[in-house]
Amino acid sequence: MLETVALILVILVLSAGVLVLCLQSLMGAVVAASVVSLGVSVLFVLLRAPDVALTEAAVGAGLSTVVLALGLRKLGLWRIEGDRGEAHALVPTDRREREDA
Amino acid sequence: MALDFVSILYIGALGLLLLGTFGLVTTTHLFRLILALALAEAGVNLLLILSGYRGGAQPPILGFGPQDMPMVDPIPQALVLTAIVIGVGVQALAVAAAVRIYRRYGTLDLVALKAHLEGDLARKQGIAPPKSAEKPAGERPLSPVPPRPQEP
């Protein structure tokens, strides 16, 4: 029973981890990272570490997602629909010349 | 072969660590680098907690459950608790640095950033910036064979 739950969670966590690296949308990747944290925090509960599970759920799944999402917003990369995170990041660097001038 | 509980979790922790490392090595986007770092961090934390786990033990909290049950090791848990909180601090700092870099250069692509960085360094030193990353430094005689036309 415990093995089955652990196996399902590990598969969930690992597939979410693959999504973090594969998803085009950076916002999607951030959410996938939050899913990884949440799954890991449940695994901590199975490992009899409730303190760490509480921390991981509050910090890893909550706070860190908020920080990353706010960072994305600040970068102007927070586009959920039909976006290409990489392509948008490669905007021409006219701003730099403006700042240098 | 039936996997036992500890092996499954070891595979999960190892998988997260390797995925994160793979992302760190292969990605060319600065923001995804931060995400990959978080991934590897989760794997390492899981591995550390796993190192203190005992089969059939209870959480290290007195007063819950039977008295004579064994408990899991509290020291790795305290260490991981510290590591998680520090991890988010480092992550916030990395995000702030990425925001600053994006403001300055307008890109988060690592290859483009490297070119910018080399250009800045060259300008500061008063030398010509390197034209291409492929070209070797210093003088070298041209090869007698004409270069192949570039594939599109």
Next chain:
Amino acid sequence: MRNLAAVLFIGGLGFFLFVLFFRLPLGAPPLVAGAAILEEGGETVGAANLVTAVLLAYRGMDTLGELSILFAAATAVGLVLGRRQLVVSDPEGGFILRAGSDLLFPLLLVVGLYVILHGHLTPGGGFQGGVILAAAFFVPVLARPRRGLDHGLLSFVEGLAGAAFIGIGLWALFARDAFLEPLLGKGVLGHLFSAGTLPLLSMAVGLKVGAELAGLMTSLMEAEGRES
């Protein structure tokens, strides 16, 4: 080419770690120092939650170091982002967001304080409760960005909490010749007022972490508008 090298590297790393697995005593840890803490932690420190006992009593210095790292990180975020004049501020949230934040604020505050104060009895403690407190103060900012948070007040709370942590440590140093040694008697195991100075230390850690993280989130939130 680059990806092939990466795959080879990851494969090698995975192989080594997998080989290591068969030598690690996973599932049956040796418990070099842990056994002693499990044995007498309850009587020596008086905290039911042994993880908190390790964090605040046995390894109190580590926690102080961690707090300084967090302080440095939060300060550096403010420094790196710089404080720019707000030109374009976010519009006020909708009715649902505002009503939800009004409703959530006291609840989150109570939960955060509960988690902090019961850190030595149940899972929880300064760090977890501090994060919840930071969330409690951040949600209203999300709903009403114009109001914002007073950074001066946050730094004041943060500094006060940090000073309280060090002050309790110094008090123990003068009273018992050991920095951060628990004082004030152990009390009855499992009661709220037990484990000596541990709840006070926990409170200090919680306030410090909460103020730091709330300031960090608001300084990330205060966008100077879309620049381009």
